[in-house]
Amino acid sequence: MDKNGIRALAEGQRDYMVSLRREFHRRPELAGEEVWTSARIAQELTALGIPFVVDERRNVIGRIEGARPGKRLALRADFDALPMTEATGLPFASENPGVMHACGHDGHAAGLLGAARLLWDLRDQLAGTVYLCFQMGEEQGWGAAEIIEYLKAQGGVDLAVGIHLMPEWEPGTFVCMPGPFMAGAVGWDITVTGRGGHGSAPWNTVDPIRPAAEILLRLGAVQGTRRSSFDHFVISPCMFQAGTGKNIVPDTALISGTNRFFSVPQLKELFALMEGMARDVAASYGATATLVHGPATLPVVNDADAVAVAARAAEQIGGRVEQMVPSLAADDMGDYLQEFPGVYVFGGSAPLQGERLPIHNAGYTINEDALCWSAAFFTALACDFLPGEA
Structure with missing residues (x-):
């Protein structure tokens, strides 16, 4: 099918996707609380007749079988x-007070449901x-592990593809390139422990605030002083x-933040450096410091x-491919x-008018x-990757 044909099919689903996106936007739910959203997606797949499973995390995984066996x-x-x-x-x-779709995920879900409609209708043309x-x-950082486990139980897949809508580019622009595309991330806490007491007699205490403040400032000096400026990473103390x-x-002071990184060995080196620095600074004040971190989201x-x-699919529908x-x-x-x-792709979603505010902005x-x-x-990518011709 040519680019105009697929684009026309997608345009035919516009009202459906816009309505769904606005419905999702009106009823946002935080990570771990997506009861209504998960059920709403399942409701749409049910209406289409697409078989699906809902796992214990409330991930929804639909399955469309082509007319013949083939890749996954x-x-x-x-x-x-x-x-x-x-x-x-x-x-x-x-x-929902205090909750907002400020990262385009409402559009991600609506766009994939639109594609589901198209691919279900085109399933006889897929292998x-x-x-x-x-x-x-x-x-x-939740949910991916359970979907990956499910896919591996089905024999794995030959290709995994996602789109993230981004306001920096116009619609019709698809940004992707081989190799590192986005960083990994991991959250961490540094707890400085002293000995509390009355503010009128600080000599009878071990104040944790002063060493914590110094640790905070030293974290900002790691890049360029303790690591090469050509190392691509970010240490972000945000609390x-x-x-x-x-x-x-x-008794205690807490610094919390995230590290962004492109290699696991680099991350281990950063944590070793941070832990040693925090421990030594705290000790110079008579306090102690410990660093703990959670599991990492991989690059x-x-x-x-x-x-x-992906580039071929984008060009097939008349899109522009950029890096x-x-x-x-x-x-x-x-x-x-x-x-x-x-491959992960950034899809242009710049607003028609007004300022191009970044994701995570109110x-x-x-x-x-x-x-x-x-x-x-x-749709174009699926038709190209799973061609139904004998």
């Missing part, structure tokens, strides 16, 4: 929201299997918590052959690409033209 393709979209108060003024703004992977919890009263020296590394497949400097943002699509060949919104481009891209 996973298409992934996330659907969780962020703990933010919306400031868009949209008539379909969030009705192979398409897995429709609707993932919960991306903002917290500092200490004290409960103006005249109480606390997104695009497979070269998969990038070629960029690798992003230090993170996404657990990287976990899929550690297990299967695949005023962020998408150009809904991007929904048709996403659905067309997924």
